[in-house]
Amino acid sequence: MWNDLVQIGIVLLILFVLMVPMGKYLYIVFGDKESKLDRIFLPFEKVIYRISGIRQIEEMTWKKYAVTLLAINGILGVIAYFVLRFQGGLPLNPAKIENMEPSLIFNTITSFLTNTNLQHYSGESGLSVLSQMLVITMFMFTYAATGLAVCIAFIRGLSSKGRSIGNFYQDWLRAHTRVLIPLSLIVTLTLVALGVPQTLDANVTVQTLEGGKQTIAMGPVASLESIKHLGTNGGGFFGVNSSHPFENPNVFTNIIEILSMWIIPASLPFTYGRMVKNSKQGWVIFGVMLTIFLLLLSLVYSQEKAGNPAFNELGFSHNQGSMEGKEVRFGIPMSALFTSVTTAATTGTVNNMHDTLTPLGGLVPLSLMMLNSVFGGEGVGLMNMLMYAILAVFLSGLMVGRTPEFLGRKIEAKEMKLIVIALLAHPLIILMPSAIALGTTLGTEAISDSGFHGISQVLYEYTSSAANNGSGFEGLGDNTIFWNTTTGLVMLFGRYISMVVLLAVAGSLITKQPVPETLGTFRTDNATFGTILIGTVIIIGALTFFPVLVLGPVAEYLTIR
Template sequence: MEVLQMAIILIIFGLLCIPIGKYIYKVSEQEKTFLDPVFNKLDNFIYKITGITSEEMNWKQYLIALISSNAVATFIAYLILRMQSFIHILNPNNIGNMSQDLTFNTVISFLTNTNLQDYSGESGLSYFSQMAVITFFMFLAASTGLAVGLAFMRGIAGRRKKLGNFYQDYVRIITRILLPAAIVLSIFFIAQGVPQTFAANKTVTTIEGKLQDIPLGPVASLESIKLLGTNGGGFFGANSAHPFENPTPLTDAVGNIAFLIFAGSTVVCFGYMLKNKKQAVVIFSAMSILLVVGLAVCYKAEMAGNPVLSNIGLSQSMGNMEGKEVRFGVPLSALFATTTTDTSTGAVNSMHDSFTPIGGAVLMFNMMINVVFGGKGVGFMNMIMYAILTVFICGLMVGRTPEFLSKKIEAKEMKLIALAIIIHPFLILMFSALALIMPQGVSAISNPGFHGLSQILYQYTSSAANNGSGFEGLGDNTVFWNTTAGIVMLYGRYLSMIILLAVAGSLSAKKAIPVSIGTFKTDNSMFAITLIVIVIIIGALTFLPAMALGPISEHLTL
């Protein structure tokens, strides 16, 4: 039954990706959909008041539009969080201003779709901030990521020399994809008992005769886009382990599907963009295999529990239940943890710091490779980056000039791909090393030894992968951690976007090469297997030494 629970959720996700992927394609290419009579008027109104035109952009223009619009939103959000106590709108609990370093971390975190939280939402933000900054940035970051992903697809598909119009992509993704889905999911969450109110916190008397504050707020609206946008930031500090964010097993299952669905549908959209569904099946299959293998290892590790407890005669028939809720148990906790780290969501329904060393290592490795569905558009781009690398390596082995999607892969593209691959481990490993030699970094460790290294490694891995989950035993709300994690999140998001858009721009300008008998096919099972092997080898070669000093060593000492 435990395996069946996980399988049903994953099967529903896979089936829903097909129609939703086709719909995303139609939205991206401005083809006719059944919702046009409503959304055409809305979009045209937005274009009129903002001055958005339909002129297409090259990759540099697209990038400038993206960065400039994100920068303006960042400045406004920073001011709001720094002036919470002076903004009396929707602040019934009289929440004060955020500190300078925490504001920097929070704004960068939500801007980059990371949603790493070094604050507790119920005590750190007013309702106005939760909506005007946090919820709005969840739409902004998800739409930005998916827009870049669609532009990248247009570039490598090679059907036109320009990548589209960023502002049109941004608006259409919000109005036609994210907002309608978020409204429907919000209504579902409200029906399941998730609060949606502007009332102040309630102080009640418990059955023990003690007073307790019950936090409230506009939770359902944030919760829906948090999951659909692979954002992950919670209204409350406990995130989706909090009964007000995730009250029932049904909300847990639907939430799991919600943060998988658009990430998987992006791959299906790619197949329609290419007019080659087999290519999308290969990429989707490679991602799915990596997801299922990671889930199996994590689930088995958590069910095995801690051998130290078994050795002293304590039963672990339910597996390792530390940090997990009984209503979800090991299977749904392992599934949620695996998929949230695969999709760069970062929402949690259990505490990852309490997972077994091997279970925690799986979650860490998911973010280190950062290609299994990933965030909106970005995970897909990372997997295509590895696909191009696979073609290049295979081309070297047989002495042919590598080709991908009928385009020659030459020195310029491979230098950019190599740089994109190197940036991710550089950010993770160099900043982890910095934290380990700085007193401000080491002092945050709550569990010394191998697990302490894992806490630091996980924090920067999560930041670089724009995931946002954490080993929450780490005391990270300090100037050092807020600043360094903010820098890693910023570079982890935008450097890879810049490089991969440059790759798309380069490929879009090239002429297609006719397919010949010597062309290396990238739409069959052999390529899928080769792609998986390359991803694992690159990930292992890059991160195994650090993993050996953290979770692997911890496991061997149990």
């Protein structure tokens, strides 16, 4: 056990060393002041602006920011459609992969358009090399940059005084040129040095020990792996994702991939603290995220370490824990940590089969995606946690009979209505389609388990889609018109409703006059508020999702005891 804790502790220690400097770097990248970074990146950015026809960087209202975001996303989606629809006749297709089926195209484009990367296809056999690069890898940059840009705009709405929330073009471009591309180059070269392949050759034919021939799929794996994790994307080059020995060959690549998908979400609270000119605010938000994360990590680790109780009745020894669906090279600790980080950071990459987790072990990734605020994806998690923070301030103000204020801005009915819309949309787009799927043959025919685990499979699929995560309980036969369409719609709603609503909240707050701090001001930068915030997140999550969790993983756990 101590060896396991040391492994997890080392990864946490490295994260703690990196996150504050990274938070400072992001603050410099997206700050309003000129910096030394301009000397390096600005000449390249000016060329891109000129090619794009952008002559002047103007400040945007929240409405213009949102419309620009949606327009760019839509244009890129149309381009991706034609690439996938006609990939069979396009170049860089040495494996002669056929065109995609229409409903699968809709699901795939929506998946990568929304930074979800849910895969209802197998990467090496469903996409050509051109599609992998031009659609999948490109989208992993563009839509991760979208989430990061919106998060920065939202923070500006909380921290700026009567000014604009920024310019989407500038934020989006800087997220590419100054954050994602440089970091991806570093991670790609590191992964190549550790044995991850990077080539344009699609297949390699080798002779087996038995004298036969085997065709091994290849391609630009390392470059996709880097942005897949840094952008909290998750779509694997191969169907089995980061459990594949080419995507994740050893414990060192495993640690790099964990840190890659964790570093930006974990550092954003410190960027937030600097932007609002109160570093304690960042530490409180990070502390809340870390506390909830460690509680759920402890649960999945203990459950997988204890093994499957059903084995005890059969007389089987399982001293190593529940190793079903896990890679021996990672073991229980690195599998449990990977499972927790990938669903906390809404990445969706997997190094073990979540469908084979013990019942309460499987409860953990479900819970992290349902909360969707414990670190979260590229900016989305911080925005959702700040949404909970505003709600906590509002509720606390009601209890003491004081007008609630957050960062010097009064929280009034308009902001609370918008926040309630965002809060209700998330469970609504999970629970409604889950009920439809479980109540119709179109949904139930894809379920591989007729018991409580089957409910978990359906619930996981829609939760993963709504949280823009993309991982799945892969026992579900989901490549059908019904599942492709419904999960595609859930991904769209899950991504853009919250983004637009929170931009509206930022636009409302930025126009308000700051209220001077007094002795009666409810402070949001101390442990008391952190405790209230933890309670708010857990209570709302429990009230919303606990009944359906009882029908799925909890009931399954009770039946095998």
